[in-house]
Amino acid sequence: MRDQLEALQELAKIDRGFRQFDAELEELRGRLEELRADVGRIRELLDREKGQLDEVERMRGQAVVEADELGERITRSTGRANVARNTRERDAATREVEVLRKEREERSQRAGDLEKGVGDVRSSIARHEDDFKKLADALEQEEKHVATRTTEIEAQRAEIERARAEVTKKIRADVLRKYEGVRSRRGTAVADAVDGVCRGCHVSLPPQFYAKLNAASDVMQCPSCLRILLPRPAGAGAVTP
Numbered sequence: 286m287r288d289q290l291e292a293l294q295e296l297a298k299i300d301r302g303f304r305q306f307d308a309e310l311e312e313l314r315g316r317l318e319e320l321r322a323d324v325g326r327i328r329e330l331l332d333r334e335k336g337q338l339d340e341v342e343r344m345r346g347q348a349v350v351e352a353d354e355l356g357e358r359i360t361r362s363t364g365r366a367n368v369a370r371n372t373r374e375r376d377a378a379t380r381e382v383e384v385l386r387k388e389r390e391e392r393s394q395r396a397g398d399l400e401k402g403v404g405d406v407r408s409s410i411a412r413h414e415d416d417f418k419k420l421a422d423a424l425e426q427e428e429k430h431v432a433t434r435t436t437e438i439e440a441q442r443a444e445i446e447r448a449r450a451e452v453t454k455k456i457r458a459d460v461l462r463k464y465e466g467v468r469s470r471r472g473t474a475v476a477d478a479v480d481g482v483c484r485g486c487h488v489s490l491p492p493q494f495y496a497k498l499n500a501a502s503d504v505m506q507c508p509s510c511l512r513i514l515l516p517r518p519a520g521a522g523a524v525t526p
């Protein structure tokens with residue numbers, strides 16, 4: 286019976302290695318997902334800012350056109366003031382010129398403010414394009430790393446798969462069935478039994494059961510979690526997780 290338990294312990298170690306591979310791959314893929322999401326977010330931000338830039342530039346262009354048109358009207362009104370036939374006409378034209386000048390001043394001011402706005406949005410875009418480039422580079426690096434690591438893990442996994450096949454040959458068919466059944470439900474299929482306690486589920490084992498287990502006369506499963514129990518002397522370090 287000892288040889289069965291030893292082979293089961295070896296098998297559990299191999300399967301623990303598989304789980305570690307799976308966990309590593311999952312973590313790597315999770316990081317990739319996060320990076321892709323970051324890249325996507327910054328791309329959206331850039332798109333929004335570019336739309337904003339178009340809008341501010343359009344408004345600035347409009348303010349410039351309006352200022353120019355007001356300039357032409359000022360010229361026309363000034364001409365009218367110069368050819369006025371009487372004081373009333375001249376005063377009216379002069380007042381009009383004053384009003385138009387104020388309006389033109391306001392439009393020029395607005396064009397200047399918008400010009401500054403264009404500069405602000407442009408520098409924000411430049412900053413975010415820089416961030417985007419850095420993130421896209423990081424993503425590319427990470428993609429390469431994950432691809433390499435995945436290939437490595439697949440190669441190692443194939444090798445371990447062969448070792449696993451060798452180990453399972455040493456295990457009785459009915460025991461192996463039990464092992465696989467528990468593993469598929471619980472992730473791990475063996476547990477140390479120390480000081481009368483199953484280390485898999487931390488349940489106390491009945492004294493008679495524990496005594497029989499220590500005699501190692503049969504492969505025994507924890508009555509609670511059904512993991513196959515590996516009897517360990519008290520004080521010995523746990524071998525299985």
Ligand SMILES: [Zn+2]
Nearest residue numbers: 483486507510
């Ligand atoms: Zn248990």
